[in-house]
Amino acid sequence: MNRKQLFNILKIVISIALIYWILRGIDVQKLKAVLANAQIGWLVVALAFSLAGVLARVKRWHVLLSSLAVRVPFWELTQIYFVGFLFNNLLPSGLGGDAIRMMELNRHSDRAGDAVTSVLVDRMVGLFGSLSLALVALVFRWNAVPLQIAVTALVAVFGIAVTAFLLIDTTVYNALRRISLFRTLTDVKFVSGLFQSFQDYSFRTLARAYGFSLLLSAALIGMNFSIGTALGAHIALEHYLVFVPLASIVLILPISFAGLGVRESAYVYLFGQVGVAQEIALSLSLLVYFIGNAIPGLLGGVTYLWRGAREIKTDE
Numbered sequence: 100m101n102r103k104q105l106f107n108i109l110k111i112v113i114s115i116a117l118i119y120w121i122l123r124g125i126d127v128q129k130l131k132a133v134l135a136n137a138q139i140g141w142l143v144v145a146l147a148f149s150l151a152g153v154l155a156r157v158k159r160w161h162v163l164l165s166s167l168a169v170r171v172p173f174w175e176l177t178q179i180y181f182v183g184f185l186f187n188n189l190l191p192s193g194l195g196g197d198a199i200r201m202m203e204l205n206r207h208s209d210r211a212g213d214a215v216t217s218v219l220v221d222r223m224v225g226l227f228g229s230l231s232l233a234l235v236a237l238v239f240r241w242n243a244v245p246l247q248i249a250v251t252a253l254v255a256v257f258g259i260a261v262t263a264f265l266l267i268d269t270t271v272y273n274a275l276r277r278i279s280l281f282r283t284l285t286d287v288k289f290v291s292g293l294f295q296s297f298q299d300y301s302f303r304t305l306a307r308a309y310g311f312s313l314l315l316s317a318a319l320i321g322m323n324f325s326i327g328t329a330l331g332a333h334i335a336l337e338h339y340l341v342f343v344p345l346a347s348i349v350l351i352l353p354i355s356f357a358g359l360g361v362r363e364s365a366y367v368y369l370f371g372q373v374g375v376a377q378e379i380a381l382s383l384s385l386l387v388y389f390i391g392n393a394i395p396g397l398l399g400g401v402t403y404l405w406r407g408a409r410e411i412k413t414d415e
């Protein structure tokens with residue numbers, strides 16, 4: 100058994116442990132009742148938002164690739180993205196969704212670096228777009244969420260904004276490189292690679308990608324709001340605008356399988372701060388995984404099998 104396999108097993112164990120820990124403090128019968136009484140109509144709306152979000156992701160990636168002269172049809176990128184959902188959320192393999200996207204993209208470009216840079220930038224721009232909506236919510240409704248959560252959101256927005264500025268502005272980046280601590284940090288291969296990735300794109304391209312990130316974030320908020328409404332979580336939209344991006348930041352840490360356990364812990368804590376019952380918050384997080392990740396992953400499985408069958412037929 101190699102290191103990747105051990106790490107994957109560890110992530111599954113962590114997910115199971117976190118979910119078990121959450122369930123210990125929850126009335127399981129109430130949890131079942133909440134899920135059983137969910138309004139189907141709102142869940143269908145949530146699914147529509149989920150699929151719209153996938154298309155926004157694909158278009159953002161398409162914009163980044165087109166600026167590098169990597170011409171891949173939108174439909175092809177859509178298939179690749181769905182397959183990425185399969186490996187990221189349903190298969191406990193050593194290959195994550197991003198790695199699959201890189202591998203699949205290499206079929207269309209002989210420059211392997213294009214795949215790496217596009218996926219890295221795609222992730223960063225998406226995170227910044229998500230946090231932007233949280234900032235808008237806080238500006239207009241600062242008192243909508245508890246103070247400690249509002250401050251945490253602002254720190255996250257500020258941190259991502261500064262990071263984005265440094266990744267885009269070469270002059271400031273190189274000037275800060277004269278500082279020993281900053282130079283040591285940016286000598287890390289991932290950090291320096293991320294900086295070089297952003298340098299491959301014009302400001303106009305990044306701005307367009309950011310625009311699609313806002314559309315994606317709006318779709319994810321819409322999905323969460325629809326699921327929450329289906330479950331009877333009667334809270335304001337601005338709560339979702341702040342909580343969903345914060346939960347997304349937590350999910351960046353690859354410590355559990357498909358974010359299971361980590362997502363649930365974040366939702367139970369965050370939504371609990373505004374009076375949402377634990378059973379509803381947990382149901383919300385589970386349905387967010389199912390509608391926002393598992394269903395696209397299942398579609399990715401169908402796509403993966405279809406693409407494999409098509410290639411076999413072509414070889415014949």
